[in-house]
Amino acid sequence: MEKYYIGIDLGGTFIKGGVVDSLGNILSCDKTPTESEKGGDRVATNIATLAEKLIEKTGISKTEIVGLGIGSPGMIDSKKGEVVFSGNLHWTHFPIAEETAKRIGLPVKLANDANVAALGETKFGCGKSYDNTILVTLGTGVGGGVVIDGRLFEGYRSAGAELGHAVIMAGGESCTCGRKGCFEAYASATALIRDTKRAMVADKGSKMWEIGGLDKVTGKTPFDYYEVDESAKTVVDNYIAMLGTGLTNLANEFRPEAIILGGGVCAQGDTLIKPLQAFLDKEIFAGEKGPQVKLLVATLGNNAGLLGAAALWM
Amino acid sequence: MEKYYIGIDLGGTFIKGGVVDSLGNILSCDKTPTESEKGGDRVATNIATLAEKLIEKTGISKTEIVGLGIGSPGMIDSKKGEVVFSGNLHWTHFPIAEETAKRIGLPVKLANDANVAALGETKFGCGKSYDNTILVTLGTGVGGGVVIDGRLFEGYRSAGAELGHAVIMAGGESCTCGRKGCFEAYASATALIRDTKRAMVADKGSKMWEIGGLDKVTGKTPFDYYEVDESAKTVVDNYIAMLGTGLTNLANEFRPEAIILGGGVCAQGDTLIKPLQAFLDKEIFAGEKGPQVKLLVATLGNNAGLLGAAALWM
Numbered sequence: 001m002e003k004y005y006i007g008i009d010l011g012g013t014f015i016k017g018g019v020v021d022s023l024g025n026i027l028s029c030d031k032t033p034t035e036s037e038k039g040g041d042r043v044a045t046n047i048a049t050l051a052e053k054l055i056e057k058t059g060i061s062k063t064e065i066v067g068l069g070i071g072s073p074g075m076i077d078s079k080k081g082e083v084v085f086s087g088n089l090h091w092t093h094f095p096i097a098e099e100t101a102k103r104i105g106l107p108v109k110l111a112n113d114a115n116v117a118a119l120g121e122t123k124f125g126c127g128k129s130y131d132n133t134i135l136v137t138l139g140t141g142v143g144g145g146v147v148i149d150g151r152l153f154e155g156y157r158s159a160g161a162e163l164g165h166a167v168i169m170a171g172g173e174s175c176t177c178g179r180k181g182c183f184e185a186y187a188s189a190t191a192l193i194r195d196t197k198r199a200m201v202a203d204k205g206s207k208m209w210e211i212g213g214l215d216k217v218t219g220k221t222p223f224d225y226y227e228v229d230e231s232a233k234t235v236v237d238n239y240i241a242m243l244g245t246g247l248t249n250l251a252n253e254f255r256p257e258a259i260i261l262g263g264g265v266c267a268q269g270d271t272l273i274k275p276l277q278a279f280l281d282k283e284i285f286a287g288e289k290g291p292q293v294k295l296l297v298a299t300l301g302n303n304a305g306l307l308g309a310a311a312l313w314m
Numbered sequence: 315m316e317k318y319y320i321g322i323d324l325g326g327t328f329i330k331g332g333v334v335d336s337l338g339n340i341l342s343c344d345k346t347p348t349e350s351e352k353g354g355d356r357v358a359t360n361i362a363t364l365a366e367k368l369i370e371k372t373g374i375s376k377t378e379i380v381g382l383g384i385g386s387p388g389m390i391d392s393k394k395g396e397v398v399f400s401g402n403l404h405w406t407h408f409p410i411a412e413e414t415a416k417r418i419g420l421p422v423k424l425a426n427d428a429n430v431a432a433l434g435e436t437k438f439g440c441g442k443s444y445d446n447t448i449l450v451t452l453g454t455g456v457g458g459g460v461v462i463d464g465r466l467f468e469g470y471r472s473a474g475a476e477l478g479h480a481v482i483m484a485g486g487e488s489c490t491c492g493r494k495g496c497f498e499a500y501a502s503a504t505a506l507i508r509d510t511k512r513a514m515v516a517d518k519g520s521k522m523w524e525i526g527g528l529d530k531v532t533g534k535t536p537f538d539y540y541e542v543d544e545s546a547k548t549v550v551d552n553y554i555a556m557l558g559t560g561l562t563n564l565a566n567e568f569r570p571e572a573i574i575l576g577g578g579v580c581a582q583g584d585t586l587i588k589p590l591q592a593f594l595d596k597e598i599f600a601g602e603k604g605p606q607v608k609l610l611v612a613t614l615g616n617n618a619g620l621l622g623a624a625a626l627w628m
């Protein structure tokens with residue numbers, strides 16, 4: 001008998017869900033407002049209602065569903081099935097897994113959203129040839145997830161894999177976590193935009209001013225001007241060096257088979273990946289004597305969370 | 315029936331071995347020269363001969379021995395039971411596990427020496443209340459081992475847990491691995507001695523000169539003069555800040571329950587541990603909202619490797 005799974009990507013604004021088979025095919029998919037301002041019970045009800053609708057759409061029986069997985073923002077205790085703390089959801093110690101299970105009548109597992117995305121990309125995305133991977137998402141911050149031997153690694157009480165919050169430049173740029181010099185403070189899209197703006201301010205003749213002003217800067221800007229503007233080139237080269245430094249650290253500490261990069265910056269494709277892979281190959285511990293670490297670009301996009309949440313049951 | 319295990323600590327000069335019970339009691343213990351200059355087969359014979367002698371000493375039967383574990387320096391492929399590369403042993407791709415098994419007639423497991431030490435301290439030393447630990451050894455270099463859910467984490471092809479080789483100061487001090495600014499280049503005893511010498515050279519009036527000259531400097535020197543000499547105090551404070559930075563990184567990435575510190579510098583006890591714990595508590599991601607990470611000092615000394623090697627079978 002084919003088995004099915006429900007994956008829920010719980011966001012601050014929307015709950016996205018899908019019924020998934022064991023090959024990662026999404027049989028039905030929908031979303032509904034989170035309404036976290038109405039409290040945790042309401043969110044649990046919204047998840048359950050969405051899940052019932054998704055099951056109905058596929059025409060399969062609830063008895064064929066192995067379980068429901070939730071990927072949630074914030075600090076999670078996956079063993080307890082509890083959101084310990086989430087600014088986005090305004091929760092402290094909310095037992096979302098249990099509350100959802102009560103309503104849907106299915107067993108529920110919970111994990112952090114960055115972690116389940118790593119599991120999704122590894123099971124069903126660009127990492128599916130590998131059992132040992134790290135997903136690093138370059139967005140507003142730097143998110144991370146670690147898969148070891150095909151299973152999610154979360155650290156004690158699921159508090160590990162905060163890969164963006166390792167200092168790579170002691171005393172350096174301020175990070176949102178309160179420390180100075182974190183990987184996130186150099187490798188996030190936010191950091192890339194900050195450094196692009198600084199470079200423009202320092203170089204009034206930069207061609208990057210053509211975009212119309214500092215408020216028009218995105219992570220794409222310095223890449224667009226890489227070939228024609230020295231300041232843009234410097235920004236990108238420095239970004240790649242700092243991103244490469246953090247990735248090499250992770251390679252030495254965890255030694256995965258592949259590191260998967262996600263987030264908007266990855267739209268740069270080979271312009272980003274080729275020099276990064278060269279940096280990593282050169283800097284990695286023991287060089288060619290050890291197993292190499294392959295850099296990949298995430299392929300599942302917004303579905304990584306949903307698929308990874310479902311994969312918590314596989 | 316009680317079960318027994320043989321642990322072998324394979325060093326460049328000596329092979330140390332012991333018969334161990336499941337509680338970590340060492341029933342017999344001895345050492346023999348490694349003789350790696352005579353080739354890998356000779357080393358395998360020496361391990362087997364030592365093991366036979368150890369079994370004989372205890373008076374137990376070989377059938378009561380579950381297996382033999384070896385902790386070896388160098389890059390190890392523990393699945394293949396092979397030393398991929400070791401400068402100390404002058405080996406490239408030597409199948410020491412198989413060669414030893416042939417000679418002793420027992421199953422043999424192999425792992426890196428820093429990794430088995432972590433397992434030893436976690437099963438039988440100061441970490442025995444915990445299932446998730448990291449051992450960081452502050453010696454000539456910075457060695458590391460990671461235990462997750464009571465089992466050794468080694469990374470793909472056992473090439474992970476190179477915890478000393480993560481950059482914490484991009485562009486900083488040169489490291490033995492070829493990178494600049496590694497944790498090892500700031501937190502090893504070698505780094506502490508380097509910085510002490512630099513401080514003395516820069517401060518001709520430092521009381522530290524009482525020791526008789528730069529060649530008398532050890533990792534103990536700046537601690538001995540901490541209370542009475544400003545330069546010594548600066549060296550120690552900086553050392554603790556950089557060591558604390560690297561440890562906090564590991565806490566955020568792996569989130570163990572405890573980090574165990576080993577190596578000569580730990581003889582400083584609370585002078586080192588108290589400010590380090592305060593640093594970690596302040597800097598760790600999510601502060602008091604997340605699970606705390608306890609700093610401990612290793613207690614097994616030279617037996618950590620032998621016990622950890624035996625524990626590969628437990």
